[in-house]
Amino acid sequence: MKILFDDGRQVPVPPEAVTRRPDGTFVLAVGDAPLGPHSVVIPVVREQLAVQRRVVDGEGGVRVHKTVTTQQHCVDEPVLRDEVQVERVPLNAVVREPPPVRYEGDTTIIPVCEEVVVIEKRLLLKEELRITRTTTQTRHSETVPLRYEHVEVERFDDSAPEMRDATSATPFPDDADATAAPALSSPR
Numbered sequence: 001m002k003i004l005f006d007d008g009r010q011v012p013v014p015p016e017a018v019t020r021r022p023d024g025t026f027v028l029a030v031g032d033a034p035l036g037p038h039s040v041v042i043p044v045v046r047e048q049l050a051v052q053r054r055v056v057d058g059e060g061g062v063r064v065h066k067t068v069t070t071q072q073h074c075v076d077e078p079v080l081r082d083e084v085q086v087e088r089v090p091l092n093a094v095v096r097e098p099p100p101v102r103y104e105g106d107t108t109i110i111p112v113c114e115e116v117v118v119i120e121k122r123l124l125l126k127e128e129l130r131i132t133r134t135t136t137q138t139r140h141s142e143t144v145p146l147r148y149e150h151v152e153v154e155r156f157d158d159s160a161p162e163m164r165d166a167t168s169a170t171p172f173p174d175d176a177d178a179t180a181a182p183a184l185s186s187p188r
Contacts, residue, residue: 003028060157070145079140087130095125107132 001018002010019027099111110129115121 060155063154063156065152065154067150069148069150071148072143073146074141074143076139076141078137080135080137082133082135085132085134087132089128089130091125091127093125095123097123099125106134 001013001015003013004010013028017028021027095113098113101111102109108131110131111125112127112129113123114126116124
């Protein structure tokens with residue numbers, strides 16, 4: 001049996017010179033004297049295990065091939081368009097103050113005034129602009145390109161034969177008609 005000190009020194013000790021106490025410490029008798037005031041107390045140290053995991057590179061691996069293709073799709077959507085018709089209605093009526101803008105159904109009436117010189121100054125309602133709005137609906141067709149991704153997963157391992165996983169073509173997620181892409185599944 002050896003005793004290891006903090007400074008690194010080791011001292012050989014016969015096993016019969018070391019006695020264990022109930023509190024877990026050991027007592028070493030020095031010389032032929034019985035255990036007593038000349039005894040050395042040695043604390044017992046216990047090691048603890050700390051287990052950690054880390055990722056290491058295995059023997060196998062995965063290779064992913066991705067290709068993007070473009071396909072033409074026809075888009076047919078209704079399109080609204082507003083058209084206005086301007087009608088000038090001459091009135092040549094004398095008014096004291098400019099009339100306000102008014103509405104008659106879908107028609108907006110904007111009074112147009114002009115000052116004319118007479119012996120006295122009068123306000124003459126020269127004309128009204130009658131603006132009528134009509135809405136028409138037409139269909140608009142256009143062919144637009146949509147991109148699709150094709151993914152091929154190639155697994156390789158030193159002990160297993162080559163395996164391939166392929167997914168179906170799915171549209172990009174920002175497309176309006178796109179659904180969620182299916183999850184990749186791999187054989188175990």
